[in-house]
Amino acid sequence: MDDWIDYYDSTHTIYASKHHRDLHFEVIARDIIGYISQSDATVLDYACGEALSAAKVADACDKLILAEPAPGVRGRLIARFAPNTKIRVRSLDDLRKMAEKSVDLAVMISVAQYMTPDEFDAALAVIRRLLKPSGRLVLGDILRPEVGMLRDVLALLRFAAGNGFLKDALIGLISTALSDYRQLRSRVGLQRYSEAKIVAKLAQAGFTASRAHFNMGYNPWRMTFVARHSF
Template identity: 80%
Template sequence: MDDWIDYYDSTHTIYVSKLHRDLHFQIIARDIIGYISASDATVLDYACGEALSAGQVAAACGKLILAEPAPGVRGRLIARFAPNTKIRVRSLDDVRKMTEQSVDLVVMNSVAQYMTPDELDAAFTAIRRLLKPSGKLVLGDVLRPEVGMGRDVTALLSFGARHGFLKDALVGLISTALSDYRHLRSRVGLQRYSEDEITAKLAAAGFSAQRAHTNIGHNRWRMTFIARPTFARG
């Protein structure tokens, strides 16, 4: 995951325009809010990225913890949300030290593809420890083995057409093809999982999981899973 952390901590071109970037985070915030079950809930956004619309999520819960591995991004989060007393920014190391069973909802969106399988297992184990017995993990934007980059391109173009940045999306795709992102994706790769593989990984970490009807965000070719802690009987 380190190579991807360095990439997202750099000046990258993953968003084709400011409108694309802003809409991306607005839609994710809207979808996360849909999973918050109580106004006093503690929510953890695991590897949250820039989280530009986190204020909206914080308004819908009691406390929002933004956990981010990239130090530069984390610094921007701290500066951006310093006035908001409901938001706390943490590193992933900080998260591992949090109190057991202290979180109602964990969201891990568009993260699994950047982790090695072992890193993902470790993250699931850490999250399982943090969740309350009634809590849940929402794992979003999981890439499927049978769905290639072409679907990502189609999803971006459709998103751009619906929201008025189609031209920027076309230009951005050309830029991305020549960018460090494309080279890094070719060299390091992205992890892809079938539905059975993800549910098995979650089960091994102590979760019962099912696939959600819709994915978090705009890309309908990717998967979201809702996982709840399981407890041994007897």
Template identity: 80%
Template sequence: MDDWIDYYDSTHTIYASKRHRDLHFQVIARDIIGYISAPDAVVLDYSCGEALSAAKVADACSMLILAEPAPGVRGRLIARYAPNTKIRVRSPEELRRMPEASIDLVVMNSVAQYMTQAELDVALAVIRRLLKPTGRLVLGDILRPGVGMGRDVLALLRFAAADGFLKDALVGLMATALSDYRQLRTKIGLQRYGETEMLTKLKKAGFSAVRASKNIGHNPWRMTFVARPALTGST
């Protein structure tokens, strides 16, 4: 995952325009809020990226913890949200020192594809320890085997056409084709999981999980799973 962390910590061209970037984070925030069950919930956004709409999520819960591995991004998060008393920024290492069973909702969206299977297992173990017995993990934007970049492009173009940045998206796609992102995706690849494979992985990590009816974000060809800590002896 280190190469991907370095990429997202750089000045990259993953978003076609400022409007695309802002709408992306607005949609993610809206979908996360939909999983917050109570205003006193403690929420963890694991590997959150720039999280430009985090204040909206914080308004819907008692505390939002933004965990981010890229040090440059983490520094910007700290500066951006320093005035907001409901937002805390942490590194993944700091999560390991947090109290057990202290989180109501963990969201890990569009992250698993950049991790090795072993890295995801480690993250799931940390999350399992942090979640309250009644808590939930929402694992979103999981790439499926056999669903290639063409569907990602189509999903982006549909999103762009509906929200007024289609020209920017077309230019952005050409830029991405020549970018470090495309080169990394070709060289390293992205981790993909079938539905049964991911459910099995979550079960082995101590969760009881189901596939959600709708993916987080704008791409309907990717999957979201909702998992709860399994009762002892039921895994």
């Protein structure tokens, strides 16, 4: 995951435009809010990225913990949300020092593909320790082995066409094809999981999981899973 952390900590071109970036985080915030079942909840966003719309999520809960491994991104989060008393920014190492059974909802969105299987297992162990017995883990944007990059492109273009940045998206796709992202993706690769494999991996980590009807974010060809303690 270190290569990907370095990439996201750099000046990258993963988004077609500022409008695309902002919309992406607005959609993610909306979807996270949909899983918050009580206003006094403590929510953990694991490897949250820039989390530009985190204030909206914080408005829907009592405390929002933004855990981010990239130090540069983490610094920007601290600066951006310093005035918001509901938001706490943490490193992934900080999570290991948090009180167990202190989180009502944990979300990990578009993260598993960048982790090795062992890193993924370690993250699940940390999250399981932090979740309350009644808590839930939501894993979003899981890549499927049978779905290739073409579907990612189609999902982006459909999202762009519906939100007024189709030209930027087309230019962005060309830029991405020539970018460090494409080279890094080719060199390091992305982890893909079938539904059965994710459910089994979560079971091994102490969770009972099922696939959600809709994926978080704008890509309908990826998967979201909701997991609870299996006890």
